[in-house]
Amino acid sequence: ARTRLRTAANYILVIDRIEGASTSQRQALRLLQVSLSAGEYVLVGELVGFLMRSGRHFAGADPEEVEVERSMLKAFLGFGFTSTCPKERANVLHVTVQRLLRAHAYELLRGPHLRLLVAFTRGAQFDLGGFLMEERHGAARLEDFPTALRTVHVKLVGRGDQVAGRLEAEYLLAHMRAANCTEWVVVLATLLHRKHILLELFRDDPILWRAYRRTLKNIIYKDVYESLLADLDIEMAHAQ
Numbered sequence: 001a002r003t004r005l006r007t008a009a010n011y012i013l014v015i016d017r018i019e020g021a022s023t024s025q026r027q028a029l030r031l032l033q034v035s036l037s038a039g040e041y042v043l044v045g046e047l048v049g050f051l052m053r054s055g056r057h058f059a060g061a062d063p064e065e066v067e068v069e070r071s072m073l074k075a076f077l078g079f080g081f082t083s084t085c086p087k088e089r090a091n092v093l094h095v096t097v098q099r100l101l102r103a104h105a106y107e108l109l110r111g112p113h114l115r116l117l118v119a120f121t122r123g124a125q126f127d128l129g130g131f132l133m134e135e136r137h138g139a140a141r142l143e144d145f146p147t148a149l150r151t152v153h154v155k156l157v158g159r160g161d162q163v164a165g166r167l168e169a170e171y172l173l174a175h176m177r178a179a180n181c182t183e184w185v186v187v188l189a190t191l192l193h194r195k196h197i198l199l200e201l202f203r204d205d206p207i208l209w210r211a212y213r214r215t216l217k218n219i220i221y222k223d224v225y226e227s228l229l230a231d232l233d234i235e236m237a238h239a240q
Contacts, residue, residue: 005031005040009047021054025093028054032097036104039116041123044101048124051097105131109139114155118168132179140176142183145212146219149187153221156191166192173197186212193228195235202232203239 008031016024032047105126108117121128132140142148156165169188176184182201189197202209209232216222216229 001038002040005035005038005043009043012047012050016054025051025054029096029100032100036100039119041120044120044124048097048101051093054093101126102131106135106139109135112151112155114152114172115160115165115168118171128175129178132175132181136179136181140179140181140184142187145183145186145215148183149190150220152187152191153224190216190225190228193225195228195231198232199235199239202236209236 008027012024012028012031015027028047028051032044032051035041035043035047101124104120105117105128107113108120117128120126152169156169169192173185173188173192173194176188177197185197186201188194198212202212213229213232216225219225
């Protein structure tokens, strides 16, 4: 599958030269959707780069060049876009690509398919921080702490390469902190035993600390976090 997708991507460059940007953009968007579904995120990044460059080409295109491709613009990529204004076309192309990327990120985060989310962000050079900022009260919300910690533990360190899983957890934690996704910060900081991060949250919120302490004592992986909880107990006692 990977070889076929890569071959198809190479043909898009040929199509772009022979049939023009309208046809190559249409094929690139279709291939982008297939590549997202297949998890071929490096290829996704290359296709996004191609589409964005193609959009900039149209934004600065000569009016006569636009007129030549008028017939190809009548039903822009099946999205019902009929304007031949170069700048408007470039804007719609950008919005369409971002819509596809954000929809995929939404699915991965809600899964949660955390390792795939990291691979997608890196391979496609997706703006995870901006996405999380906008989804703080949407896709980035968690149902409850015990379920979330259990799920994240299994997804990132419970199986497979634990070293890679912890590195991916660190990557996600940095983005969640930057986006002020507090629920995710608590879960990931607990998973990674990041005491200083948890203390920043609990020192000014004793109610949150008591709820966290009570929950962590009764969670399925409580033995894993016993030393973390003991250290937090000492630090919080000193803070009070």
